Amino acid sequence: MHKLKSTLLPAPVRGDYADAADLLRVLCVGLIGWYHIWQQSWLNPNLTLGGHTLRLYPLVACGYMFVDLMLLLSGFLLMLGYLSGRSRDLRDFYVSRAARILPSYLLCIAVMLFAVALPGKLYGTQRHLWTDLLSHLTFTHNLFPESYTYTKLNGALWTLAVEVQFYLIFPFLARAFCKDAARCYWAMVALAACSRIAIALLVSDSAIYVNRLPAMLDVYANGMLAACVYRRLSERPQRAAGAWLSTALALASAALIYLILGRQLGRQGGENVRLGQMLWRFPLSALGGVFLVCASRSIRLLRALLSNRPVRFLSGLSFNFYIWHQFLEVQLKKWHIPPYTGDAPNREGQQPWQNQYTLLCFAAALLCAMLLTYLVEKPCARLIKRRLSPRKGS
Numbered sequence: 001m002h003k004l005k006s007t008l009l010p011a012p013v014r015g016d017y018a019d020a021a022d023l024l025r026v027l028c029v030g031l032i033g034w035y036h037i038w039q040q041s042w043l044n045p046n047l048t049l050g051g052h053t054l055r056l057y058p059l060v061a062c063g064y065m066f067v068d069l070m071l072l073l074s075g076f077l078l079m080l081g082y083l084s085g086r087s088r089d090l091r092d093f094y095v096s097r098a099a100r101i102l103p104s105y106l107l108c109i110a111v112m113l114f115a116v117a118l119p120g121k122l123y124g125t126q127r128h129l130w131t132d133l134l135s136h137l138t139f140t141h142n143l144f145p146e147s148y149t150y151t152k153l154n155g156a157l158w159t160l161a162v163e164v165q166f167y168l169i170f171p172f173l174a175r176a177f178c179k180d181a182a183r184c185y186w187a188m189v190a191l192a193a194c195s196r197i198a199i200a201l202l203v204s205d206s207a208i209y210v211n212r213l214p215a216m217l218d219v220y221a222n223g224m225l226a227a228c229v230y231r232r233l234s235e236r237p238q239r240a241a242g243a244w245l246s247t248a249l250a251l252a253s254a255a256l257i258y259l260i261l262g263r264q265l266g267r268q269g270g271e272n273v274r275l276g277q278m279l280w281r282f283p284l285s286a287l288g289g290v291f292l293v294c295a296s297r298s299i300r301l302l303r304a305l306l307s308n309r310p311v312r313f314l315s316g317l318s319f320n321f322y323i324w325h326q327f328l329e330v331q332l333k334k335w336h337i338p339p340y341t342g343d344a345p346n347r348e349g350q351q352p353w354q355n356q357y358t359l360l361c362f363a364a365a366l367l368c369a370m371l372l373t374y375l376v377e378k379p380c381a382r383l384i385k386r387r388l389s390p391r392k393g394s
Helices: 002-007 019-041 057-061 063-083 090-117 126-137 155-179 181-202 213-234 240-265 270-295 300-306 309-334 351-388
Strands: 046-049 052-055
Touching (some): 019 057, 019 063, 019 300, 019 309, 019 351, 057 240, 063 155, 063 213, 063 240, 063 270, 090 126, 090 351, 155 181, 155 309, 181 270, 213 270, 240 300, 270 300
Antiparallel strands (some): 046 052
């Protein structure tokens, strides 16, 4: 009884670490991956508990919406680190970001170029080849149709362009946030709103514009604001009533996110879907910020579910899982693994194949992510930091 009671009480809150970040990263990357797998399998999942059925279909079919929450998390963690005294040195910040991204990213480009695109003669012109390659190497590939819509170097990499572009300006935004949080926050929100309004009114096909940094600044702003709020709250002792209130707000924000996905699910047609995505971007990321802050200050039981050894392990694999999952699932279906009959097993309703294929895609992506994380990403990151990070006292 004492153990049960202790799980319902608040636990100490660290101002430089948020428990909810671990699970949110796993959920975002996992649901984005499931969305891409669903595009190949058309498996509509449901979860039955105690005679009640929870429709997972909105989560899966609108999995692309979790990219916004993934970017929100990036803004949150970067700002939380800045407020905690980390990453304030410009060189150290950029070196740490390069160490985190470049090893796996450059390996992916090399494999896609030399093992897939060039041998398969996927480029129709030299212009397409060089635009695709050079824009990916400069993280500008979300700016050109040849390297965004028609890329041959893994379509999932477009988010890295947005991330790196944000990294370039983050140290300056963080300083402005610390000086005048309200003015900086509303300036970022206003710029994003103006960008999306201009896209909606002036562009007939928003495909190449919807996922550019200006249209996502409010997502990062909500993450940075959430970090400031969380840091400020963590300076105060937490009481049981506060932990229960935080738990209720965290669950309410999760429920509202689910409702937003349900509304977005009703949109049909590519352009209408993208307009809905832009419409929901601010409230979705704002609710994600509420979840990050409140869930990380919730009762001990919920926080234990949010951050534990298995969740932290999967969180550590998330980057390489995200990079490779889409390519692997397309290849597995192309290679008829697992075996299927007919030209379109998803349309023909081959339920056993749909289940087997979904599980196999997750397993293959996780295995690939595990190998690349521990054999490439982490060793190379240590080497880059050792060679390039500023030495203390120098």
